[in-house]
Amino acid sequence: MAEDTIHVPNPGVEPLPSAQLAGDATADDIESIRKRTSVFVYEWPVRLWHWVNAACILVLCVTGWFIASPLPTMNFAEATYQFVMGYIRFAHFAAAQILTVGFFARIYWAFVGNHHARQLFYVPILNKHWWQEVFFELRWYMFIEKQPKKYVGHNPLAQIAMFFFMTLGTTFMLLTGWALYAEGAGQGSLPDQVMGWLIGLVGNTQILHTYHHLGMWFIVVFMIVHIYAAIREDIMSRQSMVSTMISGHRTFKDDSPE
Protein backbone atom coordinates (compact mmCIF):
# COMPACT_ATOMS: atom_id res chain seq x y z
CA MET A 1 0.00 0.00 0.00
CA ALA A 2 2.91 2.31 0.76
CA GLU A 3 3.82 2.57 -2.95
CA ASP A 4 0.34 3.84 -3.81
CA THR A 5 0.18 6.72 -1.43
CA ILE A 6 1.25 10.23 -2.29
CA HIS A 7 2.33 10.78 1.27
CA VAL A 8 3.53 7.73 3.06
CA PRO A 9 1.61 7.32 6.29
CA ASN A 10 3.65 6.77 9.35
CA PRO A 11 3.11 3.08 10.06
CA GLY A 12 4.92 3.32 13.34
CA VAL A 13 2.32 5.55 14.88
CA GLU A 14 -0.93 4.05 16.05
CA PRO A 15 -3.95 6.36 15.95
CA LEU A 16 -4.43 7.71 19.39
CA PRO A 17 -6.94 5.66 21.29
CA SER A 18 -8.59 8.89 22.31
CA ALA A 19 -9.38 9.63 18.65
CA GLN A 20 -11.79 6.71 18.64
CA LEU A 21 -13.91 8.63 21.02
CA ALA A 22 -14.00 11.71 18.82
CA GLY A 23 -17.30 12.28 17.05
CA ASP A 24 -18.58 9.01 15.79
CA ALA A 25 -15.40 7.73 14.19
CA THR A 26 -15.50 4.17 12.99
CA ALA A 27 -12.52 1.88 12.72
CA ASP A 28 -12.34 2.66 8.96
CA ASP A 29 -12.31 6.38 9.69
CA ILE A 30 -9.44 5.96 12.09
CA GLU A 31 -7.50 4.03 9.49
CA SER A 32 -8.05 6.67 6.82
CA ILE A 33 -6.92 9.48 9.09
CA ARG A 34 -3.47 8.06 8.66
CA LYS A 35 -3.69 8.30 4.85
CA ARG A 36 -5.45 11.55 4.16
CA THR A 37 -3.27 14.48 3.42
CA SER A 38 -3.42 18.05 2.27
CA VAL A 39 -1.40 20.60 0.32
CA PHE A 40 -1.26 24.25 1.26
CA VAL A 41 -2.35 26.12 -1.89
CA TYR A 42 -3.83 29.56 -1.26
CA GLU A 43 -1.97 31.99 0.95
CA TRP A 44 -4.01 34.43 3.05
CA PRO A 45 -3.84 37.39 0.63
CA VAL A 46 -5.31 35.21 -2.13
CA ARG A 47 -8.12 34.00 0.10
CA LEU A 48 -8.84 37.47 1.45
CA TRP A 49 -8.89 38.87 -2.09
CA HIS A 50 -11.28 36.14 -3.21
CA TRP A 51 -13.89 36.95 -0.60
CA VAL A 52 -13.50 40.74 -0.75
CA ASN A 53 -13.74 40.50 -4.52
CA ALA A 54 -16.86 38.33 -4.27
CA ALA A 55 -18.51 40.78 -1.88
CA CYS A 56 -17.61 43.75 -4.11
CA ILE A 57 -19.00 42.02 -7.21
CA LEU A 58 -22.24 41.27 -5.39
CA VAL A 59 -22.61 44.90 -4.31
CA LEU A 60 -21.65 46.14 -7.77
CA CYS A 61 -24.18 43.92 -9.54
CA VAL A 62 -27.06 44.91 -7.28
CA THR A 63 -26.28 48.63 -7.16
CA GLY A 64 -25.39 48.66 -10.87
CA TRP A 65 -28.78 47.22 -11.67
CA PHE A 66 -30.51 49.93 -9.65
CA ILE A 67 -28.42 52.68 -11.25
CA ALA A 68 -29.60 51.62 -14.72
CA SER A 69 -33.15 50.83 -13.59
CA PRO A 70 -33.75 52.88 -10.45
CA LEU A 71 -36.08 51.92 -7.62
CA PRO A 72 -39.61 53.34 -7.70
CA THR A 73 -39.77 57.00 -6.73
CA MET A 74 -39.67 57.60 -2.99
CA ASN A 75 -41.06 60.64 -1.25
CA PHE A 76 -40.16 60.41 2.40
CA ALA A 77 -38.47 63.79 2.51
CA GLU A 78 -37.64 66.91 0.55
CA ALA A 79 -35.14 66.21 -2.23
CA THR A 80 -32.52 68.03 -0.14
CA TYR A 81 -32.75 65.50 2.67
CA GLN A 82 -33.29 62.44 0.53
CA PHE A 83 -30.30 60.71 -1.11
CA VAL A 84 -31.55 57.29 -2.28
CA MET A 85 -29.93 57.30 -5.71
CA GLY A 86 -26.91 59.06 -4.24
CA TYR A 87 -26.30 56.28 -1.70
CA ILE A 88 -26.79 53.57 -4.32
CA ARG A 89 -24.25 55.24 -6.55
CA PHE A 90 -21.92 55.79 -3.60
CA ALA A 91 -22.05 52.07 -2.77
CA HIS A 92 -21.33 51.25 -6.40
CA PHE A 93 -18.35 53.59 -6.61
CA ALA A 94 -16.98 52.58 -3.20
CA ALA A 95 -17.18 48.87 -4.05
CA ALA A 96 -15.58 49.58 -7.42
CA GLN A 97 -12.66 51.37 -5.77
CA ILE A 98 -12.14 48.49 -3.35
CA LEU A 99 -12.33 46.06 -6.28
CA THR A 100 -9.75 48.11 -8.18
CA VAL A 101 -7.30 48.21 -5.27
CA GLY A 102 -7.90 44.50 -4.70
CA PHE A 103 -7.26 43.67 -8.34
CA PHE A 104 -3.94 45.49 -8.36
CA ALA A 105 -2.99 43.93 -5.02
CA ARG A 106 -3.83 40.53 -6.49
CA ILE A 107 -1.57 41.20 -9.49
CA TYR A 108 1.19 42.23 -7.09
CA TRP A 109 0.69 39.00 -5.17
CA ALA A 110 1.03 37.00 -8.39
CA PHE A 111 4.63 38.20 -8.43
CA VAL A 112 5.54 37.76 -4.78
CA GLY A 113 3.19 34.97 -3.75
CA ASN A 114 3.56 31.24 -4.25
CA HIS A 115 3.30 29.34 -7.52
CA HIS A 116 -0.47 28.94 -7.32
CA ALA A 117 -1.03 32.70 -7.05
CA ARG A 118 -0.03 33.06 -10.71
CA GLN A 119 -2.52 30.59 -12.21
CA LEU A 120 -5.24 33.23 -12.63
CA PHE A 121 -3.25 35.34 -15.05
CA TYR A 122 -2.29 33.05 -17.91
CA VAL A 123 -3.52 30.16 -20.02
CA PRO A 124 -0.72 27.70 -20.90
CA ILE A 125 -1.89 27.12 -24.48
CA LEU A 126 1.52 25.78 -25.56
CA ASN A 127 1.51 23.01 -22.98
CA LYS A 128 0.39 19.77 -24.64
CA HIS A 129 -0.26 18.02 -21.36
CA TRP A 130 -2.46 20.89 -20.24
CA TRP A 131 -4.64 20.49 -23.35
CA GLN A 132 -5.01 16.77 -22.59
CA GLU A 133 -6.31 17.69 -19.19
CA VAL A 134 -8.67 20.26 -20.70
CA PHE A 135 -10.26 17.47 -22.75
CA PHE A 136 -10.22 15.15 -19.78
CA GLU A 137 -12.12 17.74 -17.75
CA LEU A 138 -14.61 18.24 -20.58
CA ARG A 139 -15.21 14.49 -20.61
CA TRP A 140 -15.62 14.54 -16.83
CA TYR A 141 -18.26 17.24 -17.09
CA MET A 142 -19.97 15.32 -19.90
CA PHE A 143 -20.19 12.28 -17.59
CA ILE A 144 -17.88 10.23 -19.82
CA GLU A 145 -15.02 9.93 -17.34
CA LYS A 146 -15.92 7.93 -14.24
CA GLN A 147 -13.12 9.12 -12.01
CA PRO A 148 -12.06 12.78 -11.72
CA LYS A 149 -8.42 13.79 -11.48
CA LYS A 150 -6.81 15.42 -8.52
CA TYR A 151 -5.72 19.02 -8.90
CA VAL A 152 -3.75 21.09 -6.46
CA GLY A 153 -4.60 24.46 -8.04
CA HIS A 154 -7.39 25.11 -10.56
CA ASN A 155 -8.24 22.38 -13.04
CA PRO A 156 -7.57 23.45 -16.67
CA LEU A 157 -11.22 24.25 -17.41
CA ALA A 158 -11.45 26.34 -14.28
CA GLN A 159 -8.24 28.10 -15.25
CA ILE A 160 -9.71 29.04 -18.65
CA ALA A 161 -12.87 30.32 -16.98
CA MET A 162 -10.93 32.29 -14.35
CA PHE A 163 -8.71 33.86 -16.96
CA PHE A 164 -11.43 34.92 -19.38
CA PHE A 165 -14.21 35.79 -16.95
CA MET A 166 -12.27 37.13 -14.01
CA THR A 167 -8.92 38.43 -15.24
CA LEU A 168 -10.16 39.76 -18.58
CA GLY A 169 -13.73 40.36 -17.38
CA THR A 170 -12.63 42.41 -14.39
CA THR A 171 -10.16 44.34 -16.54
CA PHE A 172 -12.96 45.19 -18.98
CA MET A 173 -15.26 46.31 -16.17
CA LEU A 174 -12.51 48.41 -14.59
CA LEU A 175 -11.71 50.14 -17.88
CA THR A 176 -15.33 50.89 -18.83
CA GLY A 177 -16.34 51.63 -15.25
CA TRP A 178 -13.55 54.12 -14.61
CA ALA A 179 -14.22 55.83 -17.93
CA LEU A 180 -17.86 56.27 -16.90
CA TYR A 181 -16.77 57.49 -13.48
CA ALA A 182 -14.44 59.99 -15.19
CA GLU A 183 -17.52 61.61 -16.76
CA GLY A 184 -18.87 62.51 -13.34
CA ALA A 185 -15.47 63.33 -11.87
CA GLY A 186 -15.02 65.89 -14.63
CA GLN A 187 -12.46 66.71 -17.27
CA GLY A 188 -8.97 67.13 -15.87
CA SER A 189 -9.67 64.91 -12.85
CA LEU A 190 -7.41 61.93 -12.16
CA PRO A 191 -9.93 59.32 -13.45
CA ASP A 192 -10.33 61.46 -16.55
CA GLN A 193 -6.58 61.70 -17.11
CA VAL A 194 -6.23 57.93 -16.74
CA MET A 195 -9.37 56.67 -18.48
CA GLY A 196 -10.79 59.65 -20.41
CA TRP A 197 -9.22 58.39 -23.64
CA LEU A 198 -11.84 55.66 -23.71
CA ILE A 199 -14.62 58.29 -23.77
CA GLY A 200 -12.94 59.88 -26.78
CA LEU A 201 -12.51 56.48 -28.40
CA VAL A 202 -16.15 55.37 -28.25
CA GLY A 203 -17.51 58.88 -28.88
CA ASN A 204 -20.94 58.44 -27.38
CA THR A 205 -20.79 57.16 -23.80
CA GLN A 206 -24.24 55.60 -24.05
CA ILE A 207 -22.28 52.80 -25.80
CA LEU A 208 -20.01 52.51 -22.73
CA HIS A 209 -23.07 52.19 -20.49
CA THR A 210 -24.36 49.34 -22.67
CA TYR A 211 -21.02 47.52 -22.73
CA HIS A 212 -20.58 47.96 -18.97
CA HIS A 213 -24.01 46.44 -18.57
CA LEU A 214 -23.19 43.48 -20.79
CA GLY A 215 -19.98 43.03 -18.80
CA MET A 216 -22.05 42.66 -15.63
CA TRP A 217 -24.01 39.80 -17.19
CA PHE A 218 -20.77 38.22 -18.34
CA ILE A 219 -19.67 38.14 -14.71
CA VAL A 220 -23.09 36.99 -13.46
CA VAL A 221 -22.87 34.01 -15.84
CA PHE A 222 -19.43 33.24 -14.41
CA MET A 223 -20.81 33.47 -10.86
CA ILE A 224 -23.47 30.86 -11.63
CA VAL A 225 -20.99 28.44 -13.18
CA HIS A 226 -18.29 29.07 -10.57
CA ILE A 227 -20.50 28.52 -7.54
CA TYR A 228 -22.11 25.45 -9.09
CA ALA A 229 -18.78 23.91 -10.08
CA ALA A 230 -17.22 24.63 -6.68
CA ILE A 231 -20.08 22.97 -4.77
CA ARG A 232 -20.43 20.10 -7.24
CA GLU A 233 -16.72 19.28 -7.13
CA ASP A 234 -16.69 19.65 -3.37
CA ILE A 235 -19.21 16.79 -3.33
CA MET A 236 -18.17 14.71 -6.33
CA SER A 237 -14.45 15.18 -6.79
CA ARG A 238 -11.71 13.61 -4.73
CA GLN A 239 -10.60 16.83 -3.12
CA SER A 240 -11.83 19.76 -1.08
CA MET A 241 -13.05 22.87 -2.93
CA VAL A 242 -15.02 25.34 -0.84
CA SER A 243 -13.03 24.99 2.35
CA THR A 244 -9.79 25.40 0.39
CA MET A 245 -10.71 29.02 -0.24
CA ILE A 246 -11.27 29.42 3.50
CA SER A 247 -8.34 27.55 5.03
CA GLY A 248 -6.00 27.54 2.05
CA HIS A 249 -5.48 23.77 2.36
CA ARG A 250 -6.41 21.39 -0.43
CA THR A 251 -7.35 18.13 1.28
CA PHE A 252 -7.73 14.88 -0.61
CA LYS A 253 -10.31 12.23 0.04
CA ASP A 254 -8.17 9.24 -0.95
CA ASP A 255 -4.52 8.39 -1.33
CA SER A 256 -4.54 7.24 -4.92
CA PRO A 257 -1.65 9.09 -6.63
CA GLU A 258 -3.55 9.80 -9.86
Added chain:
Amino acid sequence: MSQIETFYDVMRRQGITRRSFMKYCSLTAAALGLSPSFVPKIAHAMETKPRTPVIWVHGLECTCCSESFIRSAHPLAKDVVLSMISLDYDDTLMAAAGHAAEAAFEETIEKYKGNYILAVEGNPPLNEDGMFCITGGKPFVEKLRHAAKDAKAIISWGACASYGCVQAAKPNPTQATPVHKVITDKPIIKVPGCPPIAEVMTGVITYMLTFDRLPELDRQGRPAMFYSQRIHDKCYRRPHFDAGQFVEAWDDENARKGYCLYKMGCKGPTTYNACSTVRWNEGVSFPIQSGHGCIGCSEDGFWDQGSFYDRVTDLTQFGVEKNADEVGLAAAGVVGAGVAAHAAVSALKAAQKKTQSAPSKEEA
Protein backbone atom coordinates in the same frame (compact mmCIF):
# COMPACT_ATOMS: atom_id res chain seq x y z
CA MET B 1 -5.83 92.65 -46.22
CA SER B 2 -5.35 96.36 -45.51
CA GLN B 3 -8.50 97.30 -47.39
CA ILE B 4 -10.69 95.46 -44.86
CA GLU B 5 -12.07 97.56 -42.02
CA THR B 6 -11.23 96.75 -38.44
CA PHE B 7 -13.93 95.75 -35.97
CA TYR B 8 -13.61 99.16 -34.35
CA ASP B 9 -14.06 100.97 -37.64
CA VAL B 10 -17.25 99.09 -38.33
CA MET B 11 -18.61 99.64 -34.87
CA ARG B 12 -17.90 103.36 -34.99
CA ARG B 13 -19.45 103.54 -38.42
CA GLN B 14 -22.57 101.94 -36.98
CA GLY B 15 -22.81 104.74 -34.45
CA ILE B 16 -21.38 102.89 -31.47
CA THR B 17 -19.56 105.25 -29.11
CA ARG B 18 -16.06 104.67 -27.79
CA ARG B 19 -17.61 104.26 -24.34
CA SER B 20 -19.97 101.54 -25.57
CA PHE B 21 -17.11 99.88 -27.40
CA MET B 22 -15.06 99.65 -24.17
CA LYS B 23 -18.11 98.26 -22.37
CA TYR B 24 -18.43 95.63 -25.07
CA CYS B 25 -14.76 94.69 -24.60
CA SER B 26 -15.25 94.33 -20.82
CA LEU B 27 -18.34 92.17 -21.32
CA THR B 28 -16.58 89.98 -23.84
CA ALA B 29 -13.68 89.48 -21.42
CA ALA B 30 -16.13 88.52 -18.68
CA ALA B 31 -18.05 86.18 -20.96
CA LEU B 32 -14.87 84.38 -21.92
CA GLY B 33 -13.73 84.14 -18.30
CA LEU B 34 -10.74 86.47 -18.67
CA SER B 35 -9.34 88.92 -16.14
CA PRO B 36 -9.88 92.69 -16.52
CA SER B 37 -6.29 93.00 -17.73
CA PHE B 38 -7.45 91.45 -20.99
CA VAL B 39 -9.88 94.29 -21.70
CA PRO B 40 -7.25 96.62 -23.25
CA LYS B 41 -5.89 93.66 -25.23
CA ILE B 42 -9.33 92.92 -26.64
CA ALA B 43 -9.83 96.62 -27.41
CA HIS B 44 -6.44 96.77 -29.09
CA ALA B 45 -7.21 93.70 -31.17
CA MET B 46 -10.55 95.12 -32.19
CA GLU B 47 -8.97 98.43 -33.18
CA THR B 48 -6.17 97.02 -35.22
CA LYS B 49 -7.27 93.66 -36.59
CA PRO B 50 -9.09 93.49 -39.87
CA ARG B 51 -12.40 91.66 -39.79
CA THR B 52 -12.03 87.99 -40.55
CA PRO B 53 -13.76 86.85 -43.69
CA VAL B 54 -16.02 83.85 -43.26
CA ILE B 55 -17.31 81.50 -45.92
CA TRP B 56 -20.35 79.56 -44.77
CA VAL B 57 -21.22 76.54 -46.89
CA HIS B 58 -24.24 74.25 -46.68
CA GLY B 59 -24.06 70.53 -47.41
CA LEU B 60 -26.46 67.76 -46.52
CA GLU B 61 -28.35 69.52 -43.71
CA CYS B 62 -31.68 71.02 -42.60
CA THR B 63 -30.50 74.62 -41.95
CA CYS B 64 -31.42 74.35 -38.26
CA CYS B 65 -27.89 75.56 -37.41
CA SER B 66 -28.50 78.77 -39.37
CA GLU B 67 -31.92 79.10 -37.80
CA SER B 68 -30.35 78.79 -34.38
CA PHE B 69 -27.48 81.16 -35.22
CA ILE B 70 -29.72 84.05 -36.29
CA ARG B 71 -31.57 83.76 -32.95
CA SER B 72 -28.48 84.45 -30.87
CA ALA B 73 -29.14 86.95 -28.11
CA HIS B 74 -25.68 87.52 -26.63
CA PRO B 75 -24.12 88.74 -28.81
CA LEU B 76 -26.88 89.37 -31.27
CA ALA B 77 -26.31 87.59 -34.56
CA LYS B 78 -26.76 90.97 -36.23
CA ASP B 79 -23.72 92.24 -34.39
CA VAL B 80 -21.69 89.18 -35.24
CA VAL B 81 -22.65 89.10 -38.87
CA LEU B 82 -22.50 92.85 -39.47
CA SER B 83 -19.81 94.02 -37.12
CA MET B 84 -17.47 91.24 -36.23
CA ILE B 85 -17.17 88.90 -39.12
CA SER B 86 -17.25 89.64 -42.75
CA LEU B 87 -19.65 86.96 -43.86
CA ASP B 88 -18.62 87.06 -47.48
CA TYR B 89 -20.52 83.99 -48.58
CA ASP B 90 -23.51 82.18 -47.13
CA ASP B 91 -25.87 80.97 -49.84
CA THR B 92 -28.78 80.84 -47.39
CA LEU B 93 -28.38 84.26 -45.76
CA MET B 94 -26.90 86.32 -48.61
CA ALA B 95 -29.00 88.47 -50.92
CA ALA B 96 -27.22 87.34 -54.07
CA ALA B 97 -28.18 84.09 -55.71
CA GLY B 98 -27.13 81.88 -58.60
CA HIS B 99 -24.06 82.97 -60.57
CA ALA B 100 -23.61 86.14 -58.54
CA ALA B 101 -23.40 84.09 -55.34
CA GLU B 102 -20.94 81.61 -56.82
CA ALA B 103 -18.84 84.49 -58.09
CA ALA B 104 -18.70 85.93 -54.57
CA PHE B 105 -17.63 82.52 -53.32
CA GLU B 106 -14.72 82.30 -55.76
CA GLU B 107 -13.75 85.90 -55.19
CA THR B 108 -13.56 85.48 -51.42
CA ILE B 109 -11.39 82.38 -51.70
CA GLU B 110 -9.10 84.15 -54.16
CA LYS B 111 -8.89 87.41 -52.20
CA TYR B 112 -8.31 86.03 -48.73
CA LYS B 113 -6.29 82.92 -49.51
CA GLY B 114 -5.22 81.25 -46.29
CA ASN B 115 -6.95 83.85 -44.12
CA TYR B 116 -10.64 83.06 -44.15
CA ILE B 117 -12.58 80.79 -41.85
CA LEU B 118 -14.65 78.09 -43.47
CA ALA B 119 -17.89 77.36 -41.60
CA VAL B 120 -19.51 74.11 -42.71
CA GLU B 121 -23.13 73.37 -42.01
CA GLY B 122 -24.11 69.82 -42.99
CA ASN B 123 -21.82 67.18 -44.43
CA PRO B 124 -20.83 65.74 -47.77
CA PRO B 125 -22.36 62.42 -48.88
CA LEU B 126 -19.62 60.41 -50.58
CA ASN B 127 -21.64 57.62 -52.18
CA GLU B 128 -22.17 57.75 -56.00
CA ASP B 129 -19.34 60.31 -56.27
CA GLY B 130 -21.19 62.71 -54.00
CA MET B 131 -24.24 63.03 -56.27
CA PHE B 132 -26.66 63.03 -53.32
CA CYS B 133 -25.90 66.66 -52.56
CA ILE B 134 -25.43 69.12 -55.42
CA THR B 135 -24.84 72.84 -54.84
CA GLY B 136 -24.02 75.24 -57.63
CA GLY B 137 -24.20 72.36 -60.10
CA LYS B 138 -21.40 70.38 -58.45
CA PRO B 139 -21.26 67.67 -55.78
CA PHE B 140 -20.96 69.38 -52.40
CA VAL B 141 -17.85 67.38 -51.52
CA GLU B 142 -15.96 69.12 -54.35
CA LYS B 143 -17.07 72.54 -53.16
CA LEU B 144 -16.01 71.61 -49.61
CA ARG B 145 -12.57 70.44 -50.70
CA HIS B 146 -12.16 73.54 -52.86
CA ALA B 147 -13.11 75.94 -50.07
CA ALA B 148 -11.14 74.05 -47.42
CA LYS B 149 -7.92 74.10 -49.42
CA ASP B 150 -7.12 77.73 -48.63
CA ALA B 151 -9.01 78.10 -45.36
CA LYS B 152 -7.23 79.07 -42.15
CA ALA B 153 -9.53 76.93 -40.00
CA ILE B 154 -12.80 75.08 -40.32
CA ILE B 155 -15.81 75.25 -38.05
CA SER B 156 -18.04 72.16 -38.22
CA TRP B 157 -21.47 73.51 -37.32
CA GLY B 158 -23.88 71.07 -35.74
CA ALA B 159 -24.18 67.30 -35.48
CA CYS B 160 -24.17 66.91 -39.29
CA ALA B 161 -20.77 68.41 -39.91
CA SER B 162 -19.33 67.11 -36.60
CA TYR B 163 -20.62 63.53 -36.53
CA GLY B 164 -22.97 62.90 -39.45
CA CYS B 165 -26.34 63.19 -37.69
CA VAL B 166 -29.51 61.63 -39.12
CA GLN B 167 -28.31 61.28 -42.70
CA ALA B 168 -25.35 59.24 -41.43
CA ALA B 169 -27.54 57.04 -39.21
CA LYS B 170 -27.53 53.37 -40.09
CA PRO B 171 -27.56 52.21 -42.83
CA ASN B 172 -26.37 55.60 -44.16
CA PRO B 173 -27.35 55.02 -47.80
CA THR B 174 -25.71 58.20 -49.10
CA GLN B 175 -22.54 57.58 -47.06
CA ALA B 176 -22.86 60.98 -45.39
CA THR B 177 -19.46 61.67 -43.83
CA PRO B 178 -18.50 64.22 -41.16
CA VAL B 179 -16.19 67.01 -42.26
CA HIS B 180 -13.13 65.88 -40.28
CA LYS B 181 -13.09 62.58 -42.14
CA VAL B 182 -12.98 64.35 -45.51
CA ILE B 183 -10.70 67.30 -44.68
CA THR B 184 -7.77 66.03 -42.67
CA ASP B 185 -5.13 68.75 -43.09
CA LYS B 186 -6.83 71.75 -41.44
CA PRO B 187 -7.59 72.65 -37.84
CA ILE B 188 -11.25 71.74 -37.31
CA ILE B 189 -13.42 72.88 -34.44
CA LYS B 190 -16.59 70.88 -33.86
CA VAL B 191 -19.66 72.65 -32.53
CA PRO B 192 -22.10 69.73 -32.30
CA GLY B 193 -25.79 69.87 -31.49
CA CYS B 194 -28.93 69.58 -33.54
CA PRO B 195 -28.79 72.53 -33.73
CA PRO B 196 -25.97 73.94 -31.56
CA ILE B 197 -27.00 76.61 -29.08
CA ALA B 198 -26.99 80.04 -30.72
CA GLU B 199 -24.87 81.66 -27.99
CA VAL B 200 -22.37 78.81 -28.25
CA MET B 201 -22.05 79.41 -31.98
CA THR B 202 -21.54 83.15 -31.70
CA GLY B 203 -19.34 82.65 -28.61
CA VAL B 204 -17.00 80.43 -30.60
CA ILE B 205 -16.78 82.98 -33.42
CA THR B 206 -16.20 85.85 -30.96
CA TYR B 207 -13.35 83.95 -29.36
CA MET B 208 -11.71 83.08 -32.66
CA LEU B 209 -11.87 86.65 -33.95
CA THR B 210 -10.76 88.26 -30.72
CA PHE B 211 -7.78 86.02 -30.09
CA ASP B 212 -7.05 84.95 -33.63
CA ARG B 213 -6.81 81.31 -32.59
CA LEU B 214 -9.00 78.31 -31.90
CA PRO B 215 -10.48 78.05 -28.43
CA GLU B 216 -9.20 75.23 -26.24
CA LEU B 217 -10.63 71.98 -27.58
CA ASP B 218 -11.48 68.79 -25.75
CA ARG B 219 -10.61 65.23 -26.83
CA GLN B 220 -13.30 65.19 -29.47
CA GLY B 221 -12.34 68.58 -30.89
CA ARG B 222 -15.16 70.57 -29.28
CA PRO B 223 -14.61 73.94 -27.55
CA ALA B 224 -13.97 72.97 -23.93
CA MET B 225 -15.66 76.09 -22.54
CA PHE B 226 -19.06 74.86 -23.76
CA TYR B 227 -18.67 71.08 -24.06
CA SER B 228 -16.59 70.01 -21.06
CA GLN B 229 -19.54 69.08 -18.87
CA ARG B 230 -22.61 66.95 -19.29
CA ILE B 231 -26.17 68.24 -19.25
CA HIS B 232 -26.53 65.99 -16.16
CA ASP B 233 -23.70 67.75 -14.28
CA LYS B 234 -25.43 71.14 -14.34
CA CYS B 235 -29.07 70.04 -14.58
CA TYR B 236 -31.39 71.93 -12.23
CA ARG B 237 -33.32 68.64 -11.70
CA ARG B 238 -30.16 66.84 -10.51
CA PRO B 239 -31.22 66.96 -6.80
CA HIS B 240 -34.25 64.84 -7.74
CA PHE B 241 -31.94 62.35 -9.45
CA ASP B 242 -29.76 62.04 -6.35
CA ALA B 243 -32.85 61.79 -4.15
CA GLY B 244 -34.24 59.00 -6.32
CA GLN B 245 -37.31 61.00 -7.36
CA PHE B 246 -38.23 60.25 -10.94
CA VAL B 247 -40.97 60.92 -13.44
CA GLU B 248 -42.49 57.46 -13.93
CA ALA B 249 -44.96 58.37 -16.69
CA TRP B 250 -45.38 61.47 -18.85
CA ASP B 251 -48.53 62.69 -17.14
CA ASP B 252 -47.98 61.59 -13.55
CA GLU B 253 -47.79 63.76 -10.45
CA ASN B 254 -43.99 63.54 -10.49
CA ALA B 255 -43.90 65.05 -13.99
CA ARG B 256 -45.92 67.98 -12.71
CA LYS B 257 -43.56 68.36 -9.76
CA GLY B 258 -40.60 68.52 -12.13
CA TYR B 259 -38.78 65.38 -10.98
CA CYS B 260 -35.82 63.85 -12.79
CA LEU B 261 -36.55 62.49 -16.29
CA TYR B 262 -33.90 59.73 -16.09
CA LYS B 263 -36.44 56.91 -16.19
CA MET B 264 -38.08 58.48 -19.22
CA GLY B 265 -34.83 57.90 -21.09
CA CYS B 266 -33.15 61.28 -20.58
CA LYS B 267 -29.69 61.21 -22.18
CA GLY B 268 -28.41 64.09 -20.03
CA PRO B 269 -25.92 61.75 -18.27
CA THR B 270 -24.17 60.97 -21.55
CA THR B 271 -24.47 64.30 -23.33
CA TYR B 272 -21.86 67.04 -23.36
CA ASN B 273 -23.37 70.44 -24.04
CA ALA B 274 -24.20 73.74 -22.39
CA CYS B 275 -28.02 73.51 -22.55
CA SER B 276 -28.49 73.29 -18.79
CA THR B 277 -26.47 76.50 -18.24
CA VAL B 278 -26.81 78.67 -21.35
CA ARG B 279 -30.29 77.38 -22.29
CA TRP B 280 -32.19 78.36 -25.43
CA ASN B 281 -34.06 81.32 -26.88
CA GLU B 282 -32.39 84.02 -24.79
CA GLY B 283 -32.11 81.70 -21.81
CA VAL B 284 -35.85 80.97 -21.66
CA SER B 285 -35.74 77.19 -21.35
CA PHE B 286 -34.19 73.94 -22.53
CA PRO B 287 -35.70 70.48 -23.20
CA ILE B 288 -35.51 69.17 -19.63
CA GLN B 289 -36.97 72.38 -18.26
CA SER B 290 -39.95 71.98 -20.56
CA GLY B 291 -40.50 68.45 -19.30
CA HIS B 292 -38.88 66.26 -21.94
CA GLY B 293 -35.67 64.30 -21.50
CA CYS B 294 -32.50 65.21 -23.36
CA ILE B 295 -32.16 63.17 -26.57
CA GLY B 296 -28.38 63.59 -26.68
CA CYS B 297 -28.37 65.51 -29.98
CA SER B 298 -24.81 66.78 -29.56
CA GLU B 299 -23.39 63.27 -29.20
CA ASP B 300 -21.71 61.13 -31.82
CA GLY B 301 -24.22 58.84 -33.57
CA PHE B 302 -27.13 59.74 -31.28
CA TRP B 303 -29.64 58.38 -33.81
CA ASP B 304 -28.13 54.91 -33.52
CA GLN B 305 -28.33 54.63 -29.74
CA GLY B 306 -31.78 53.07 -29.54
CA SER B 307 -34.89 54.77 -28.24
CA PHE B 308 -34.86 58.35 -26.95
CA TYR B 309 -37.13 57.04 -24.17
CA ASP B 310 -35.00 54.21 -22.71
CA ARG B 311 -32.06 54.40 -20.34
CA VAL B 312 -30.96 50.83 -21.00
CA THR B 313 -31.04 51.06 -24.79
CA ASP B 314 -31.36 48.32 -27.39
CA LEU B 315 -28.21 46.69 -28.73
CA THR B 316 -28.71 47.93 -32.26
CA GLN B 317 -25.02 47.45 -33.01
CA PHE B 318 -25.48 43.69 -32.82
CA GLY B 319 -28.62 43.76 -34.95
CA VAL B 320 -30.83 42.63 -32.07
CA GLU B 321 -33.79 44.60 -30.82
CA LYS B 322 -32.97 43.66 -27.24
CA ASN B 323 -31.27 45.65 -24.53
CA ALA B 324 -28.30 44.55 -22.42
CA ASP B 325 -30.56 43.37 -19.60
CA GLU B 326 -32.71 41.22 -21.87
CA VAL B 327 -29.66 39.67 -23.52
CA GLY B 328 -27.95 39.19 -20.15
CA LEU B 329 -31.00 37.70 -18.46
CA ALA B 330 -31.45 35.28 -21.36
CA ALA B 331 -27.79 34.23 -21.15
CA ALA B 332 -27.97 33.84 -17.37
CA GLY B 333 -31.23 31.88 -17.75
CA VAL B 334 -29.73 29.47 -20.27
CA VAL B 335 -26.61 28.98 -18.16
CA GLY B 336 -28.72 28.59 -15.02
CA ALA B 337 -30.95 25.98 -16.68
CA GLY B 338 -27.85 24.21 -17.95
CA VAL B 339 -26.36 24.19 -14.48
CA ALA B 340 -29.60 22.81 -12.99
CA ALA B 341 -29.77 20.06 -15.62
CA HIS B 342 -26.11 19.23 -15.09
CA ALA B 343 -26.64 19.07 -11.33
CA ALA B 344 -29.60 16.71 -11.82
CA VAL B 345 -27.60 14.37 -14.07
CA SER B 346 -24.69 14.50 -11.61
CA ALA B 347 -26.99 13.47 -8.77
CA LEU B 348 -28.48 10.63 -10.83
CA LYS B 349 -25.06 9.37 -11.83
CA ALA B 350 -23.89 9.47 -8.24
CA ALA B 351 -26.98 7.55 -7.10
CA GLN B 352 -26.45 4.99 -9.89
CA LYS B 353 -22.85 4.47 -8.84
CA LYS B 354 -23.92 3.93 -5.25
CA THR B 355 -26.49 1.25 -6.13
CA GLN B 356 -23.96 -0.49 -8.38
CA SER B 357 -21.24 -0.57 -5.77
CA ALA B 358 -23.54 -1.45 -2.88
CA PRO B 359 -24.02 -5.23 -3.60
CA SER B 360 -20.32 -5.80 -4.22
CA LYS B 361 -19.63 -4.40 -0.79
CA GLU B 362 -22.02 -6.87 0.76
CA GLU B 363 -20.38 -9.73 -1.12
CA ALA B 364 -17.03 -8.73 0.20
